[in-house]
Amino acid sequence: MAAGTSSNVHLHDIPDVILSNIFSLETETRTRNAMSLVCLKWLLLERSTRKSLTLRGNIRNLFLLPTCFRAVTHLDLSFLSPWGYPLLDSFSNPLVLAQFLRHAFPSVVSLIAYVRNPLTLHLLASQWPNLQHVKLVRWHQLWPAAPVGSDLVPLFDHCPMLSSLDVSHFYCWTEDLPPVIQAYPSIATSLSHLNILKHDSSTDGFKSHQLLSITACCPNLRKLLATCIFNPRFIGFISDQTLLTLALNCPLLSLLHLADSTSMSNVRPNLIEDASISFATLGDVFSKLPLLEELVLDVCHNVKHTWPALELLNTKCPMLKSLRLGQFQGICRGIASPPDGVALCQGLESLSIKNCTDLTDKALIAISHGCHRLSKFEVLGCNQLTRKGMWEFTHNLRKTLVDVKISYCKNLNAVSSLQALEPIRDRIVKLHIDCVWASIIGEEKSLKNWSKLKYLSLWIAVGELLNPLSLSGLNGCPSLEEIQIKIEGDCRDQPKPFMDAFGLSSLTCYPNLTRMILDCSGVTGYALTAPVGHTDLSLWERFFLSGIQDSTLNELNYWTAQDVDVNQRCLFLPAAGLLAQCGSLRKLFIHGTANEHLMMFLLGNPTLRDVQLREDYYPAPDNDTITEMRVGSCCRFEDALNSSSRHVPD
Amino acid sequence: MANTLLEALNVRVVGSGDRILVLAHGFGTDQSVWQRILPFFTPNYRVILYDLVCAGSVNPDYFDSTRYDTLDAFVDDLLNILKALGVHRCAYVGHSVSAMIGILASIRCPQLFSKLILIGASPRFLNDENYHGGFELGEIEEVFSAMEANYEAWVNGFAPVLVGADVPTAVREFSRTLFNMRPDISLFVSRTIFNSDLRGELGKVRVPCCVIQTAKDVSVPASVAEYLKTRLGGRTTVEILRTEGHLPHLTAPVLLAQVLRRALPR
Numbered sequence: 001m002a003a004g005t006s007s008n009v010h011l012h013d014i015p016d017v018i019l020s021n022i023f024s025l026e027t028e029t030r031t032r033n034a035m036s037l038v039c040l041k042w043l044l045l046e047r048s049t050r051k052s053l054t055l056r057g058n059i060r061n062l063f064l065l066p067t068c069f070r071a072v073t074h075l076d077l078s079f080l081s082p083w084g085y086p087l088l089d090s091f092s093n094p095l096v097l098a099q100f101l102r103h104a105f106p107s108v109v110s111l112i113a114y115v116r117n118p119l120t121l122h123l124l125a126s127q128w129p130n131l132q133h134v135k136l137v138r139w140h141q142l143w144p145a146a147p148v149g150s151d152l153v154p155l156f157d158h159c160p161m162l163s164s165l166d167v168s169h170f171y172c173w174t175e176d177l178p179p180v181i182q183a184y185p186s187i188a189t190s191l192s193h194l195n196i197l198k199h200d201s202s203t204d205g206f207k208s209h210q211l212l213s214i215t216a217c218c219p220n221l222r223k224l225l226a227t228c229i230f231n232p233r234f235i236g237f238i239s240d241q242t243l244l245t246l247a248l249n250c251p252l253l254s255l256l257h258l259a260d261s262t263s264m265s266n267v268r269p270n271l272i273e274d275a276s277i278s279f280a281t282l283g284d285v286f287s288k289l290p291l292l293e294e295l296v297l298d299v300c301h302n303v304k305h306t307w308p309a310l311e312l313l314n315t316k317c318p319m320l321k322s323l324r325l326g327q328f329q330g331i332c333r334g335i336a337s338p339p340d341g342v343a344l345c346q347g348l349e350s351l352s353i354k355n356c357t358d359l360t361d362k363a364l365i366a367i368s369h370g371c372h373r374l375s376k377f378e379v380l381g382c383n384q385l386t387r388k389g390m391w392e393f394t395h396n397l398r399k400t401l402v403d404v405k406i407s408y409c410k411n412l413n414a415v416s417s418l419q420a421l422e423p424i425r426d427r428i429v430k431l432h433i434d435c436v437w438a439s440i441i442g443e444e445k446s447l448k449n450w451s452k453l454k455y456l457s458l459w460i461a462v463g464e465l466l467n468p469l470s471l472s473g474l475n476g477c478p479s480l481e482e483i484q485i486k487i488e489g490d491c492r493d494q495p496k497p498f499m500d501a502f503g504l505s506s507l508t509c510y511p512n513l514t515r516m517i518l519d520c521s522g523v524t525g526y527a528l529t530a531p532v533g534h535t536d537l538s539l540w541e542r543f544f545l546s547g548i549q550d551s552t553l554n555e556l557n558y559w560t561a562q563d564v565d566v567n568q569r570c571l572f573l574p575a576a577g578l579l580a581q582c583g584s585l586r587k588l589f590i591h592g593t594a595n596e597h598l599m600m601f602l603l604g605n606p607t608l609r610d611v612q613l614r615e616d617y618y619p620a621p622d623n624d625t626i627t628e629m630r631v632g633s634c635c636r637f638e639d640a641l642n643s644s645s646r647h648v649p650d
Numbered sequence: 651m652a653n654t655l656l657e658a659l660n661v662r663v664v665g666s667g668d669r670i671l672v673l674a675h676g677f678g679t680d681q682s683v684w685q686r687i688l689p690f691f692t693p694n695y696r697v698i699l700y701d702l703v704c705a706g707s708v709n710p711d712y713f714d715s716t717r718y719d720t721l722d723a724f725v726d727d728l729l730n731i732l733k734a735l736g737v738h739r740c741a742y743v744g745h746s747v748s749a750m751i752g753i754l755a756s757i758r759c760p761q762l763f764s765k766l767i768l769i770g771a772s773p774r775f776l777n778d779e780n781y782h783g784g785f786e787l788g789e790i791e792e793v794f795s796a797m798e799a800n801y802e803a804w805v806n807g808f809a810p811v812l813v814g815a816d817v818p819t820a821v822r823e824f825s826r827t828l829f830n831m832r833p834d835i836s837l838f839v840s841r842t843i844f845n846s847d848l849r850g851e852l853g854k855v856r857v858p859c860c861v862i863q864t865a866k867d868v869s870v871p872a873s874v875a876e877y878l879k880t881r882l883g884g885r886t887t888v889e890i891l892r893t894e895g896h897l898p899h900l901t902a903p904v905l906l907a908q909v910l911r912r913a914l915p916r
Contacts, residue, residue: 528679528827529901531894532819532868536826566686566900573829595706597832630660636709 012041023049047071053105055080056610058638059090062097067104074110077124078137082634083614086116088123095123102127109133115151115170116140122154131159133193135166139200139620142172149180156184164193168225171618174198174206178213188217197259198227200618205229205261207236215249222291224250225257230299232276240281247288254293254319260300263326275301275327282309283316292317298326298354305330307341314344324352324378331356334363343370352378352405361389368396378405378432386411390420398423402452405432407459413438418448418473425450432457437468449476456480462489462523462540466503475509482515483507487544488522491561496535497543505547514554520544520561521591521617527563527570537561542574549581556585560592569617570594576601583607589614593621596633603640611641655730658712661700663735665692670737671914672698674728676746676770677843678827678836679897680705683745686903690911698740700731702748704839706830713835721747721846725754732762741914743767745899746869747843753882754848756857765915766859769906770896771878772870773848781849784820784871790844793825797837820868824896852881859886860913862906866894889913 011019023045026032036046047068054076057064077087088094101124110133115121125131134155142151151172156162167177177196181188194214198205205227206214215221229237238258247253277299286292286309295317297303306328313320323345325331331353332341342351343363348371353359359382368374374397379385390412394401401424406417413436421428425448435458456477460466466485487502507513525537540561548556556579562569571594579588580601587610588602594613602608613634615621640646655661660681671691673684681699691697701708702724717723728751732740741764744752749771756763775783776790828836859882863875879886889909893902 528683528897529895530826531901532866538829595830596708597706597710597835600710600832630707632657632709633707 020045020049058635059085065100065104070106072105073107075105075108076112078112078114081612081638082631083612084114084140084620087120098123098127114138117143118150118154125155125158129158130161132161133164134162136170138170139616139618140622141619149176151176152180156180156187160187162187163190166195168195168197168199171200174203174210178210181214181217185217189220191218192220193223194221195225197225199264201265202618208238208242209236212242212245215246219250220252221250222252223255224253227259227261230260230275230301231273237276239276240278243285244281247285251288252291253289254291256292257296259298262300263298273301275299275303277303279306279309283312286313287316290317291319293319294322295320296324300327303328307331307333310342311344320345320347322350323348326354328356329358332363332367334360334366339366339370343367345371349373350376353382355381357383360384361386364389365392368393373400375400376403377401379409380407381409383410385409387416387420394421395423402428403430404428407432407434415472428453430455435460435464435469447476448473452479453477454479455482457484459486462487462491463494463497465499467506470506470509477510480510480513483513484517486519486522491523491525491540501546502544505550508550513552516553517557519559521559523561524564525561527566527568529565537563538572538574541572545575545578549578551582552584554584555587557589571598573598580604591616599637656734658708659700659703660707661731663696663698665695665697667695669695670740671695672740672742674744674748676748678830680707683900687899687907690907703727704831704835710832710835715838719842721751721754724751728755729759739764741765745769750848753855757851757854760856763857766857767862767910767913768859769862770867770870771861772874773852775844782871782873784869794837824869853883855883858884861886861888862891862909864891864893864895864898867896869896
């Protein structure tokens with residue numbers, strides 16, 4: 001309602017249909033909760049327009065399931081507590097519970113569920129035969145005696161309208177999928193979205209014949225994301241013929257994402273190995289996929305002389321908006337004045353270049369002239385690029401570029417990256433840099449205002465400090481809301497850090513920072529097994545987290561460091577003590593395990609209201625092999641967290 | 651009562667075989683510390699694992715400080731577990747404080763144990779005239795008073811580091827696993843352990859024993875192994891592991907497993 005008008009029109013004078021449309025546009029949960037408290041009419045309107053719901057709560061309280069959200073079409077069951085627990089196993093009559101879920105949410109067509117065993121999927125899928133989109137999650141190890149494909153059969157059996165399947169966070173064998181797809185041809189032909197990426201580093205990726213057998217059964221695929229094997233030394237590697245046949249099988253693809261199985265873990269370029277893919281075939285492949293809008297080929301092995309193929313990309317795939325290439329050499333030579341290679345792809349809005357070792361400054365500048373609509377740009381491992389070239393690039397694209405990532409490029413450390421981004425300092429919204437500090441003493445005294453920067457992502461080697469960040473040119477970020485810090489390295493041989501703290505307290509210079517992702521999963525060290533004289537991970541944990549008590553964070557996702565020898569990723573005492581003192585923290589998600597009494601420390605934090613241990617890494621520890629956070633501990637902790645004697649301020 | 655005990659102490663029975671093996675963890679860890687040793691024995695033994703009531707994985711409400719002021723209550727727990735599981739005879743492997751618990755249990759019920767394997771065991775940690783236990787009372791008291799006086803610092807994990815700069819490696823080593831338990835329980839059990847003196851009980855043991863010691867364990871001096879060998883009442887052997895540290899089941903599981911296999915009765 002506009003202030004200053006003197007009309008007597010009230011919100012309730014608007015016809016219900018329009019009001020309902022207005023309500024449908026609001027997606028933020030806390031706002032919706034507030035709206036539903038205004039009056040009965042708004043409560044009913046809000047409930048009838050809420051389409052998406054994530055259930056959080058303890059499984060044993062499932063009988064308390066709310067039944068007022070009957071309009072929900074997208075339901076996420078993967079965050080129930082205890083995280084990763086077999087959903088219906090603990091009940092003596094699981095079918096009744098499944099039916100209760102159906103009764104509470106009759107309109108669900110999109111489901112995300114953590115599925116430990118086929119029985120759960122069978123029970124859930126049979127309740128919602130109209131399911132169209134399903135995402136399965138599992139980080140636990142498989143039941144050893146499970147027959148091939150048994151995980152997925154219940155889904156295909158019960159849901160004939162399935163059109164979208166995402167198993168990228170679902171640990172299963174690659175052999176499981178093709179036979180199931182072949183056994184249900186009617187579903188296969190209507191499948192339009194298939195995500196079979198593998199995020200755990202232990203599986204190899206789909207072999208050529210598996211990929212082809214899947215795509216042969218699914219001619220109507222519009223989106224395909226798959227992890228496969230590009231290394232020509234391995235059996236079943238992706239060859240020219242594979243790509244060509246794939247394009248022939250699925251001509252309607254608008255999103256094609258093929259990543260090598262080493263792409264998640266291995267960032268250093270594999271310069272020695274060449275992929276068995278030629279630019280000529282690539283050109284043919286592109287001409288068979290005219291509807292392509294987004295293409296990712298993260299090959300992790302060299303693909304040479306690719307500029308002719310990329311020039312064809314422009315003519316054959318006119319709708320292409322987003323391109324990500326890994327280890328493509330010669331994408332743009334930039335030597336003559338007419339643009340060549342990828343610089344001809346004028347429609348591109350998002351470009352990500354990884355490990356293109358021959359990319360020069362000149363070529364980069366040519367790309368900035370040619371792809372003049374770029375709003376998102378990522379460059380990783382391109383060691384010939386310098387600050388000057390990068391500066392020219394951002395200067396040319398200063399009207400459109402808002403999202404930049406610069407990572408492990410030899411000549412672009414933190415300071416030079418920030419200097420190269422000077423032309424878009426007042427426009428950039430999302431940024432990633434590696435915190436590689438050179439001699440930065442006396443570099444930036446003036447206040448650099450990054451007025452629109454909302455999301456900042458950093459990579460930093462273990463043992464380095466974070467404090468130089470504000471000194472290197474990122475000292476004025478009034479809009480910064482979210483920061484992601486990834487720390488990586490082996491601290492087993494590192495000397496004990498000479499400073500007390502990594503530098504999280506330096507983040508208080510960002511007044512609006514409310515969300516943090518602190519990812520120490522790449523840090524390996526000794527949990528209890530440190531030889532005499534070496535430092536335990538608990539001391540490193542104190543080093544990393546010191547200073548967090550003074551921050552204004554509302555939400556923290558903390559990935560603990562790991563001891564790979566004993567396969568342990570757990571929270572130690574320093575983290576529990578420091579996080580308990582973080583006075584504004586509302587939500588805390590720990591990606592690791594923790595002892596019960598350490599979790600109980602967190603209850604001392606008056607504002608905490610949502611805490612969960614999420615072991616979303618492979619292999620997720622089973623309650624049988626690890627005694628930290630057993631089911632009983634989890635339930636006691638949550639009871640204490642949610643008990644009425646804790647008065648959370650808001 | 652029996653069932654709540656089995657549940658409360660996270661008792662697990664794994665493996666298959668006609669012989670029974672009990673693996674008992676030490677101070678500051680829980681049964682997961684045996685995870686790398688387990689695969690060597692589950693094919694041939696039924697292995698019983700449990701958590702001490704002071705372990706971080708057990709509901710702290712079960713720790714009754716009036717009951718657990720000596721090691722006898724821990725011995726009660728062990729014997730009750732074995733009774734509840736219907737075990738009549740077993741081999742027992744105990745680390746650090748569990749080794750002492752095993753010794754006391756075998757004195758009470760000698761027929762229950764076919765063999766005692768003691769890893770990192772010590773009948774008394776404090777030095778005495780003519781006895782070298784490894785710790786001086788003054789050193790230990792420094793750690794305890796730091797724990798008691800400054801709860802805040804303790805919670806932040808500063809206590810042992812601040813103290814550790816000045817105290818010998820033995821205390822620093824011992825305090826490494828200190829934080830895996832709730833602070834008040836940890837302090838209480840530490841005092842119990844440092845107040846205990848089992849030298850007089852050793853002669854009453856009738857069960858054959860194997861004392862396993864690492865080549866360099868900062869918490870247990872080498873002379874203690876010899877002391878145990880001469881004083882234990884039953885037939886006793888000593889095995890020195892060619893590795894360092896107080897937690898050989900974590901740091902050198904393969905080596906330890908071989909020695910355990912040789913030490914266990916056929």
